[in-house]
Amino acid sequence: MISAGxxxxxxxxxxxxxxxxxxxxxxxxxxxxxxxxxxxxxxAALLSQTGIPEASVRRIVATGYGRASVDFAHxxxxxxxxxxxxxxxxxxxxxxVIDVGGQDxxxxxxxxxxxxxxxxxxxxxxAGTGRFLEVMAQALQIPLDQMGEISLGAETPVKISxxxxxxxxxxxxxxxxxxxxxxxxxxxxxxxxAARVASLAGKIHLxxxxxxxxxxxxxxxxxxxxxxxxxxxxxxxxxPQENGAVGAAFLAAGI
Amino acid sequence: MxxxxxxxxxxxxAAKKMRDIMTTYYLDALSASQNNRQVAWxxxxxxxxxxxxxxxxPVYPENHGAMIGSSKMGEDLCSKAEEMGYxxxxxxxxxxxxxxxxxxxxxIGGLPKPDMLICCNNICGxxxxxxxxxxRYYDVPLFIxxxxxxxxxxxxxxxxxxxxxxxxxxxxxxxxTGKKMDMDRMNQVGHLSLEGQKLWQQVLKTTAHKPSxxxxxxxxxxxxxxxxxxxxxxxxxxxxxxxxxxxxxxxRNISIVPEEQxxxxxxxxxxxxxxxxxxxxxxxxxxxxxADTYTSAWCGAIxxxxxxxxxxxxxxxxxxxxxxxGIDQMADQILDMIAFYDVHGLVMHSxxxxxxxxxxxxxxxxxxxxxxxxxxxxxxxxxxxxxxxxQSQIDTRIDAFMEIIQHKNRPHTRVGPQTDTGRKxxxx
Numbered sequence: 001m002i003s004a005g006x007x008x009x010x011x012x013x014x015x016x017x018x019x020x021x022x023x024x025x026x027x028x029x030x031x032x033x034x035x036x037x038x039x040x041x042x043x044a045a046l047l048s049q050t051g052i053p054e055a056s057v058r059r060i061v062a063t064g065y066g067r068a069s070v071d072f073a074h075x076x077x078x079x080x081x082x083x084x085x086x087x088x089x090x091x092x093x094x095x096x097v098i099d100v101g102g103q104d105x106x107x108x109x110x111x112x113x114x115x116x117x118x119x120x121x122x123x124x125x126x127a128g129t130g131r132f133l134e135v136m137a138q139a140l141q142i143p144l145d146q147m148g149e150i151s152l153g154a155e156t157p158v159k160i161s162x163x164x165x166x167x168x169x170x171x172x173x174x175x176x177x178x179x180x181x182x183x184x185x186x187x188x189x190x191x192x193x194a195a196r197v198a199s200l201a202g203k204i205h206l207x208x209x210x211x212x213x214x215x216x217x218x219x220x221x222x223x224x225x226x227x228x229x230x231x232x233x234x235x236x237x238x239x240p241q242e243n244g245a246v247g248a249a250f251l252a253a254g255i
Numbered sequence: 256m257x258x259x260x261x262x263x264x265x266x267x268x269a270a271k272k273m274r275d276i277m278t279t280y281y282l283d284a285l286s287a288s289q290n291n292r293q294v295a296w297x298x299x300x301x302x303x304x305x306x307x308x309x310x311x312x313p314v315y316p317e318n319h320g321a322m323i324g325s326s327k328m329g330e331d332l333c334s335k336a337e338e339m340g341y342x343x344x345x346x347x348x349x350x351x352x353x354x355x356x357x358x359x360x361x362x363i364g365g366l367p368k369p370d371m372l373i374c375c376n377n378i379c380g381x382x383x384x385x386x387x388x389x390x391r392y393y394d395v396p397l398f399i400x401x402x403x404x405x406x407x408x409x410x411x412x413x414x415x416x417x418x419x420x421x422x423x424x425x426x427x428x429x430x431x432t433g434k435k436m437d438m439d440r441m442n443q444v445g446h447l448s449l450e451g452q453k454l455w456q457q458v459l460k461t462t463a464h465k466p467s468x469x470x471x472x473x474x475x476x477x478x479x480x481x482x483x484x485x486x487x488x489x490x491x492x493x494x495x496x497x498x499x500x501x502x503x504x505x506x507r508n509i510s511i512v513p514e515e516q517x518x519x520x521x522x523x524x525x526x527x528x529x530x531x532x533x534x535x536x537x538x539x540x541x542x543x544x545x546a547d548t549y550t551s552a553w554c555g556a557i558x559x560x561x562x563x564x565x566x567x568x569x570x571x572x573x574x575x576x577x578x579x580x581g582i583d584q585m586a587d588q589i590l591d592m593i594a595f596y597d598v599h600g601l602v603m604h605s606x607x608x609x610x611x612x613x614x615x616x617x618x619x620x621x622x623x624x625x626x627x628x629x630x631x632x633x634x635x636x637x638x639x640x641x642x643x644x645x646q647s648q649i650d651t652r653i654d655a656f657m658e659i660i661q662h663k664n665r666p667h668t669r670v671g672p673q674t675d676t677g678r679k680x681x682x683x
Contacts, residue, residue: 065647080655081662104648116659118624121652123635203617 002052003059005248006039006073007082008066011102011130012215013038014245015046017057018253023089025050026242035066043072061252063244065103075255079244080108080119086247087211088114090237096206098226098234099243100197100216102130107200120200126165128196130216135165136189139172140182144219147186151221154187168192186221194225201230208232213243265511267473267504269497276489277479284312285367293370293432296389298382299482300552301375301400302424302573304448304565307486308441309428313373314366316389318482320348320639323355324527326362329639335360346608347639349385356392369395371431373424377402377579379611398427402574406581409571417570425566445565448486449557454494455481456554461501462545463596466510467518468501471544472534473511475525481553512543517660520592521547522619523604523612524638536650540657546596548589552577555588582615586622593627599660600630607637630663632656 002024007014013031017024027046031038039062047054062070063082070076079099087097088110097108105128109117126132137144151157158180162168168189175185201210210232216222217240227234237243287294295306299317306313323329324347333347335354351361359365372395374386383399390397400420403413425436458477461468469477477497484490504510519537521544526533537544555577561568577585593601601623606613620631632652637643 065651078651078655078658080651081658115662116655118630118659119655120633121648 001059001253002057003061003249003252004043004046004057005082005245005250005252006043006060006062006064006070007079007242007245007248008035008039008062008064008070009079009101009103009215009244010065012241013042013064013066014242015042016242016245016249017046017050017052018246018249021250021253023246023249024052026239026245028241031066036069036071039066039070040072059252059255061248061255063248074252077248077251080106080121081116082244082247082251083213084108084110084116084247085114085251086243086245087213087237089247089250090243091209091211091235094209094211094235096201096208096210097243098197098201098206098210098212099214100128100130100193100212100222101214102134105129105197105200105214105216107197107204107206109204109206118204120203122196122200125163127163127168128193128200130214132165132168132193133189133216133219133222135169136172136186139169140176140185140189142182142186148190148219148221148223150183151186151190152224154183155181156184157191158184158188160188160192163196187225190219190221190225191229193222194229197226198229209235211235211237213237213240215241217241261513265509265513267469267497267500267511269493269500270473270476272496273477273480273493276484276493280483281363284314285363287312287367294367295371295373296366296369296386297373298375298378298386300378300573300576300578301373302421302569304444304486304569305425305428305436305441306373307448308444309432309434309436311370311428311432312367313483314369315483316352316366316385317348318479319355319361319363319366320351321479321525321527322363323351323361324639325530327528327641328361329528330641332358332360333640333642346379346381346385346610347637348608349381351639352385353388356389369393371395371427372397373400374398375400375402375573377573377576379578379609381610396427396431398424400424400573402579404579404581405575407584409575413574414570417574418567421566421570442562442565444486445560445569446562447488447491448565449560449562451481451485451487451490451494452554452557452560454491454498456551456557458494458498458501459546459551459554460595461498461505464505465518465597466508466512466515467543467545468504468509468511470511470534471521471547471550472525472530474547474550475527475530478550478553485553510543512538512541514541515543517542517600517657517664518545518596518598519543520545520589520596520598520601521549521604522589522601522616523606524549524609526604526634526636526644527638528641529636529644532646536653540653542599542657542660544602545598546592548577548585548592551592578611582618583622585615586619586626589619589623590626593623593629598629599664600632600656601627602632602634602656605633605635607635607643608640609638630656630659 062073067076106121332354333350336350556572559572
């Protein structure tokens, strides 16, 4: 049986297809201002990419912040359950997921069956999310996808003391004015973000093996900063951004 | 049956009567000076019975704060206090009250001017400064009843200390009113207070029935009388009637949540400005918040009350309330409630305003997860200030929490189509 998962995030829309317990393909597009249209578009793109006719897809689960706007889904599930399921199916030994997306970050504790035991999410604040990094990359005038690499060359990471994104941005701008090294500032930003995310993991007593998902998992500097903070290794799968959609597709097969 | 009929059928009839009683109560309070009666502002956990015995009308800024929150007027009044220089970190009841005193706003145009203020710090430390501010603003006498925190128990030193203050309290009231306390009347009020608290407790206990005849959202509403009219015949009569209605609902199997499947326990004050939304949200998941730690606080110290020796016994009863005990004892009470009401999960409101209630919730959460093994959800919000409420975040948290509860209560279901041979399911 073929099932699909659609994950409508604040920045990107993801879709995944699963056929009899095997992942077939995934797709990512930008969400834009219309989540319902993005859902249809990413699903159509995935179907045309795989050549699978829509009628063959028996079950669809929608997840993510825009899950309610996916009118063709059979069921909606939260991204917490879907990220847990996605991580579990890709690696059944995983006991924890750290997901850092565009507008929220979360830590998810899994039991041996891949069921969510507990979770913690960021408070009403951009600190510790992808958006925070985006704002900081802009202030530093470095492309977001290069920020991780650049930070790895840091010698003495700066200390960012503000938790608030707006104040942290001013702090970064003043550091640029004082001609602090970009690499050191970028590393400092990652350390500050990692501290916020690690506190979520600590709240629910997350322990290894832990996998990191979400767009921010592609940032090597963030992964390193998190590992340093948590004191254990974090794995990043081949498709961290699509993990929620993959989980949704696997869960769709079971509904 | 149509949806509207069904909703009508589930409504609690006593709600109308309760609204009428509260309207009368506030009209009496607002017209007190015209009727030569005195008004005392008192904290929600303060000993009100001596006021009732001396025919002083007690008025509760906290109950008023709840009304301000429910009428969604909290943001404006809190902002007013912030303009006056009070911090956004200050309790929103205090901010709303301080703002309201100046602008005479809110749902009833402000509280009647007090003749005296009675502040008991068994619920928090904020009330001390809050009441001092109001005592200066209104230029009226303030009585402070200091109840030490009972981390592990109640000791003779504490007992003597609080008892001495109860005696001072009576002296204070006699001096402000210029009247002697009538001890027979005091005893009568003491009996009525205890009777009212016992009835309130019985009402709350009816929700152990499956399905539950009412929810914590109803308890948040019906609580008003045991707070404001404790020690009066009105409260006793009302709760007797409410109890009869609950027992009748149980006999006729009328639940407040249609097709109740999941039972939850709530911790901390309500989010007054989002009651309807939250109630609907849980109800959509067929979940009923059957009990809470907040409303039960007004009948949690019954065992210490001796109606034959009322004034002496309330020293202990008012000192050993839920918010004035140690975290371990709070956790024990929550574990007892989890067992008694047979709940599937605990929802904790991390209330930005209420520090004594919210501090320690992480520890309680860990104790509950370990000892009761049920899922616990933490929601960050504020009882009155809507600026601390993020709907989409709370929406996702509640959905995820309910998904966990649903999975946990379907013993034979595992996540997805996993089999022993299908474990390497993913393409990495």
